[in-house]
Amino acid sequence: MKQQPSVKEQSLKPAVAKQLTKAAVVEAQLDDRIWLALDAASEKKALNSVVLDLRDIASFTDYFVITSGTNERQVQAISDEVVDKLKKAGTPVNRVEGYKSAEWILLDYGDFVMHIFAEKSRAFYDLERLWRESKRVELPREVAPGTGSSLRSES
Numbered sequence: 001m002k003q004q005p006s007v008k009e010q011s012l013k014p015a016v017a018k019q020l021t022k023a024a025v026v027e028a029q030l031d032d033r034i035w036l037a038l039d040a041a042s043e044k045k046a047l048n049s050v051v052l053d054l055r056d057i058a059s060f061t062d063y064f065v066i067t068s069g070t071n072e073r074q075v076q077a078i079s080d081e082v083v084d085k086l087k088k089a090g091t092p093v094n095r096v097e098g099y100k101s102a103e104w105i106l107l108d109y110g111d112f113v114m115h116i117f118a119e120k121s122r123a124f125y126d127l128e129r130l131w132r133e134s135k136r137v138e139l140p141r142e143v144a145p146g147t148g149s150s151l152r153s154e155s
Contacts, residue, residue, distance in 0.1 A: 030137065033091050034065060034112055038139070040085040041067045041116070044078040050128060051137040063112040064131065068122050072102035078116050079105045 030051065038049055046067040055062050069075035076099065083093050086109070095108040103121040107114040115127060128136075 030063070033086060033089070033109065034063060036085055036089055037065055037082045037107075037109075037112075037114055038067075040081040041065075041078050041114075044069075044074065044081045046078050046116070047119070048122075049139060051139060052128070052131050053135040053137055054131065056135070057131075057133050061108075061111060061113050063137075064127065064134070065112055065114040066117070066122070066127055067115070068117045068119050070119060072118065075102040075105060075116050075118050079107060082107060082114060082116075 034051065038051075041049060046069060049065070049067040052064040052066065053062070054064060067078065069078050079096070079099060079102075083096070086093065091109060093107050094110055095106075097106040097108075098104045103118045104125065105116040107116070117125070
């Protein structure tokens, strides 16, 4: 049986540690549909994507995927892209809530629920705080960019 590398070994070989972290922490926990939803949201410049693992504390779903947009149109565009990509992959959405107001769009896929918020609504409802007993799934930086400027810096 292969043992996990020590902290010292990981610091000496960061590429191996990074590879192990992604394989053990992220990919083992999420199926392809969640990755596809995150990718679709990322394509529409979604901000602060988070995945909460609710398997130990809730019976109605396994994961919450939470992300934000800066305005109504972007929130709707993120929702449209997620629904379209997952439908093309053979996973139609079970239920959509809040699309017209676009303050908080909920996409129910059964074993995961995607919440797409306008920034103010996300701060107000604060699902991460309400579900703080859940495990937060570590995501690669390119999938969960911060709230920095969308303008690219020129070199």
